[in-house]
Amino acid sequence: MNEQKLEIVKSKNLKPKPQSDQIPFGRTFTDHMFVMDYEVEKGWHDPRIVPYEPLTLDPAAMIFHYGQTVFEGLKAYRAEEDRILLFRPDMNFQRLNRSSERLSIPPIDEDQVMNHLTELISIEKDWVPSTEGTSLYIRPFIIATETSLAVAPSQSYKLMIILSPVGSYFTGGLRPVTINVEDQFTRAVKGGTGMAKTAGNYSSGYQAQAKAYKEGNADVLWLDGMEKKYIEEVGSMNIFFKINGEVVTPELNGSILKGITRMSIIELLKKWDIPVVERKISVEELYKAYEEGLVEEAFGTGTAAVISPVGELNWLGRKMIINDHQIGELSQKLYDTITGIQTGKVEDRHEWTLEVK
């Protein structure tokens, strides 16, 4: 993978930018996108920034048939003095390559693509919204493009990065949510693709999602696929519990996504000398601790919401009300610290942010 010159083709028709506090998630895209191609003989080549435009693919392109694809999700934040910050983007590109390995997709040069991304964002800097809680969502994704119905890794791929301004996840501050503990459907299992950010992991959850919504829940808490006993993660978030003064999160077991927010929270808690452990935790154990009055806080973590306090869990008809549906002290502190770092209001002692020049 040799460093290649980035070609830039500017759009002639710039779109109007939406009101930054009224943006539905992931429906509005900026004027430009990043594209790079892979072919076996050439490797990854032709990095370019071009006007955002439709893709043209053969109906037999492999992406439509065998799901060989991976993606990432990160954000650019508008900080004080109009600086634009990315939060640990190196971790996203590392994870993209780990996901690619699982799906037999050739790796990208992480540094090269990260440079191209900052170039893209600097071209689109006016699209980074400024209202509190808003950001520019960044979606890198790779799709298999070979025209063939053979069940085999594609010989060609396309990496694209598209950008979408997004509104605040919580309008009016953090609000604890109710989550259903799914006891039938499975998201992932050891030996499967759970640790990869790949398309099939998401649509496979729609039935469980619909079931959860129907019963008034905002999301699904997945259990392990083998025994339906151990807690894994929420739809697009990792999960943490504060039990009797100790913070517990499921260990990375191959079926859980290694969230970058999760990782950052563990580092912060360690720095703050708050006990934190990554281990197996069964839903039975959690309910037992609850009955003993030991469950103090619960929260989901992910790029979308940063911290999403959990006010209530439902499992096989058993309701768990956490912290009286109120935001926990630790949840709030983590939220404030991370969003503070992301927007440059809190000093970044960890070198987590990367400024887009």
Place this chain on the structure above:
Amino acid sequence: MNEQKLEIVKSKNLKPKPQSDQIPFGRTFTDHMFVMDYEVEKGWHDPRIVPYEPLTLDPAAMIFHYGQTVFEGLKAYRAEEDRILLFRPDMNFQRLNRSSERLSIPPIDEDQVMNHLTELISIEKDWVPSTEGTSLYIRPFIIATETSLAVAPSQSYKLMIILSPVGSYFTGGLRPVTINVEDQFTRAVKGGTGMAKTAGNYSSGYQAQAKAYKEGNADVLWLDGMEKKYIEEVGSMNIFFKINGEVVTPELNGSILKGITRMSIIELLKKWDIPVVERKISVEELYKAYEEGLVEEAFGTGTAAVISPVGELNWLGRKMIINDHQIGELSQKLYDTITGIQTGKVEDRHEWTLEVK
């Protein structure tokens, strides 16, 4: 779903047809394809046969991000007197709808689409090759087309049917293959999407496939995802064993695809008064029977090969040589009967074939 008029737009540039005995699988497509769209307000609408052409989709089309897609695979065979036969196409469209349900995709009208398919094939009838073992492969598939990054079922879909002439799976007759019993990677687990024909189930197997190839195997035999103990199926085939006079195939447990060849074989065996059972079978039990000299035959079953005799299994370094690497008598009889019915040479007592007029 009201019956809708099929629009037909003929291609002006017909492609040359390939030599029917030299066709690589799934790379050559016919002149026309079938397309139909879905929108929430309209349901499935605008069925049409149009020239085979590239698809244009927004980079944020959901198919590229969350894998909401299902597909089918069946074949049209050229029979005596140039008749063209389909083999149990109703079963494929039933299965397509079952897969769609799992992926939260709205169902199609099976009869309507089957009628449109026969129309398409009659337009493309010259593409159905005639050399023994060849056929016209039919690939119906549905993709989520809404432009949105929200993790939720799409509000719009496209159903397409593309056709590809395919050569003989076995050049020079049936040939037993060697298969690796995968002990690490998992294809599917109860509560997951294993029973659905959806894209993500296939690329998730590429790493195991590569491992198998590297060690000289032609394919992967999957074990259950929970205990890595029970036999499930081969890459794109169900699996049968003849043990001490009885035919055994893994029962449908939610993680195995309900193969139409599998179903047909069970029906034939019952008619022939050959004992056949669908049940859990552990790889340990199979190896024990082998050591006792009771494993008589093994074969994979699927639309691609019909019957693929298994001559050798490899599991954790333990080699099982079946029937001295020779084709079993029952394997051959099943192959001859089913391919005979498919090509009109054997009387179709089950009404399995549908003639395209």
